[in-house]
Amino acid sequence: MSRGFVKEEDQEEIPMVAPRADLPMGATNYVTDKGLLQLLNEKDNLMMDKKSTNLENEKEQRIAINLINAKLQLLNERISSAKVVSLVDQPKNEVRFGAIISLLIGDAKTPKDFQIVGVDEANIAENKISFLSPIARILISKKIDDVAVLQIGKTDRTFKVLGIRYS
Incomplete structure (x- = not known):
């Protein structure tokens, strides 16, 4: 039956569902x-x-x-x-997906740890960043003591890799 013949109060609202974390078309999950x-x-x-x-x-x-x-x-x-990416198979001396990286950010005196994870796992409150994020992208393939630079506006932010582990 056509929706035109249904009483207005009988029509159901279509629920709006918040989209999941963005995964660009063609990107591997x-x-x-x-x-x-x-x-x-x-x-x-x-x-x-x-x-x-x-x-x-x-x-x-x-x-x-x-x-x-x-x-x-x-x-x-x-x-x-x-x-699923097996963290056991990741190179231990290089930043890859799943790595927990100890970083010295800019002029900070103490390092901060971040893990590179999937888009659904990413949660900045837990120091988990998406592998698609700009920070993760500049850190991939870096090794201990390498410095990655992220341009934010007219400012360069540096990230020095102090440690890499997988767990």
């Missing part, structure tokens, strides 16, 4: 083992939410389930495209 596990746990949580959704209003129930289904669809696409 690299993840660490932990990153894939996080995605799978997120899927399990959404599935449990879907099963436990029990609203008295039938329309609100459908909208809630449609929202969860939309999130699951985006998540399943991300999981199916995930390519």
Whole structure:
């Protein structure tokens, strides 16, 4: 039946789902083992939410389930495209995906550690940066004592690699 013949109050709202972290078209969805596990746990949580959704209003129930289904669809696409990078196989003396890098940034006196991870794992509060970020891109292939320079506006910010580890 055409939507034109449905009462206005019976029409369901299409849930708006926030997009996942940006992964440019054609970019490989690299993840660490932990990153894939996080995605799978997120899927399990959404599935449990879907099963436990029990609203008295039938329309609100459908909208809630449609929202969860939309999130699951985006998540399943991300999981199916995930390519796990084995950190054991990464070169120990070079910055690559998954590396935890100890950096001296600019004129700072104390180093700061960052890990290069997949886009879904990236979280600056946890010092995890996406492999697609400008900082990660300038650090890839660097070795201990190398200095990478990132131009931010008219200013150059330097990053000296003090340590590299994988865990």
